[in-house]
Amino acid sequence: MHTQSKLLEKLQDGRKGNLRAADCPSRSVLDHVTSRWGSLVLLLLLNGAQRFSELGRSIGGVSEKMLAQSLRVLEADGLVLRTVYPTIPPKVEYSLTQRGREVAVHIKSLTDWVEENTPEILELRSRPSKPHSG
Amino acid sequence: MHTQSKLLEKLQDGRKGNLRAADCPSRSVLDHVTSRWGSLVLLLLLNGAQRFSELGRSIGGVSEKMLAQSLRVLEADGLVLRTVYPTIPPKVEYSLTQRGREVAVHIKSLTDWVEENTPEILELRSRPSKPHSG
Numbered sequence: 001m002h003t004q005s006k007l008l009e010k011l012q013d014g015r016k017g018n019l020r021a022a023d024c025p026s027r028s029v030l031d032h033v034t035s036r037w038g039s040l041v042l043l044l045l046l047n048g049a050q051r052f053s054e055l056g057r058s059i060g061g062v063s064e065k066m067l068a069q070s071l072r073v074l075e076a077d078g079l080v081l082r083t084v085y086p087t088i089p090p091k092v093e094y095s096l097t098q099r100g101r102e103v104a105v106h107i108k109s110l111t112d113w114v115e116e117n118t119p120e121i122l123e124l125r126s127r128p129s130k131p132h133s134g
Numbered sequence: 135m136h137t138q139s140k141l142l143e144k145l146q147d148g149r150k151g152n153l154r155a156a157d158c159p160s161r162s163v164l165d166h167v168t169s170r171w172g173s174l175v176l177l178l179l180l181n182g183a184q185r186f187s188e189l190g191r192s193i194g195g196v197s198e199k200m201l202a203q204s205l206r207v208l209e210a211d212g213l214v215l216r217t218v219y220p221t222i223p224p225k226v227e228y229s230l231t232q233r234g235r236e237v238a239v240h241i242k243s244l245t246d247w248v249e250e251n252t253p254e255i256l257e258l259r260s261r262p263s264k265p266h267s268g
Contacts, residue, residue, distance in 0.1 A: 017252030019174060019245055022195030026252040027170070030245065034168035036161070040153060061156030078258040099251060106244040111153055111164065113240050117233065118151030118160040124212040 032077055033103050037062050037070040042096070042104040043111060045080065049095035079103060166211055167237050171196050171204040176230070176238040177245060179214065183229035213237060 017026025032038050040059045044050060050058075056067055071094055074080040079100030085091040096104055151160025166172050174193045178184060184192075190201055205228060208214035213234030219225040230238055 015253060017249040019177070019249060020192055020194055024194075024252075025256055026249050029252050029255050030173070030248045031170070033244070033248065034173070036165070039164070039168070043153070058154055060154055060158075076259055077255045079255075099254075103244070103247055103251070106240075106247050110167070110237070110240040110244060113237055114164045114167065115151040115153060115160050117237070118158075118163050119149060120233075121163050121211045121213075122159055125210055 029077060032073050033079070033107060035070065035073075037066050038074055039107050039111065041067070041070055041074060041094075042079070042100065042107050045094060045096045045100070046104045046108060049083070049093045051091070051093055055094065074100065163211060166207050167213070167241060169204065169207075171200050172208055173241050173245065175201070175204055175208060175228075176213070176234065176241050179228060179230045179234070180238045180242060183217070183227045185225070185227055189228065208234065 017029070018024045019026050019030060033042060037059065040062075041055060044055060044058050052067065052071070055071075056062060056064060059067070062070075071080060071082070075082050078097055081095050081097050081100075083093045083095065085093070151163070152158045153160050153164060167176060171193065174196075175189060178189060178192050186201065186205070189205075190196060190198060193201070196204075205214060205216070209216050212231055215229050215231050215234075217227045217229065219227070
């Protein structure tokens with residue numbers, strides 16, 4: 001297993017990731033923000049802080065386990081903030097950090113495009129395709 | 135297995151996908167364009183048409199099988215165009231369609247952000263985190 005400092009050494013020019021390089025840790029960052037549940041969590045938190053149960057209700061098909069894991073990963077990357085309010089019982093809310101908001105805006109442009117274009121893409125998929133010659 | 139026309143019926147308002155819905159086919163479109171190899175293929179083709187072998191050399195860690203599969207999926211979604219030139223041996227090139235270019239621009243904004251922010255995210259990950267209370 002790599003320690004994070006070893007991962008930092010893997011950044012080829014020390015200041016930036018390079019997603020084309022097989023061992024560049026930027027690939028793990030991209031994975032976290034584009035994962036099925038990670039991307040939807042970022043999108044939903046753009047609308048403001050939410051509780052775990054609210055997120056779970058808004059995201060069709062996510063299990064509690066996968067939602068918790070996605071939130072932990074985004075929190076560890078400094079994209080999501082977990083705030084515990086000292087009420088009884090404690091209230092826990094998730095929100096975007098400044099950096100999380102930045103990436104969520106990029107995710108939203110992408111997902112808006114996907115939602116807009118899905119009907120035409122499905123039509124295309126349903127047309128018979130020419131067989132490949134090789 | 136769903137036929138594509140059944141998938142089209144699943145679009146809740148008939149004109150747009152809804153990524154929050156568990157069975158919305160827009161999720162498969164998002165998967166294709168954000169998959170590890172799919173996203174890098176889109177990025178690289180933004181620079182112009184490329185041959186299979188060029189793409190393979192540019193993307194660290196991809197196998198021929200996975201690259202071929204990613205290209206087929208993007209082609210079926212109408213994002214990548216496969217052109218066979220009638221030379222001997224035939225020359226095959228991959229390029230972006232108009233729609234593919236649109237989504238590739240969104241992917242590029244996202245991946246530029248990821249590459250820029252990876253160093254600081256790795257630093258954050260290496261800091262000890264507070265244990266969760268629940």
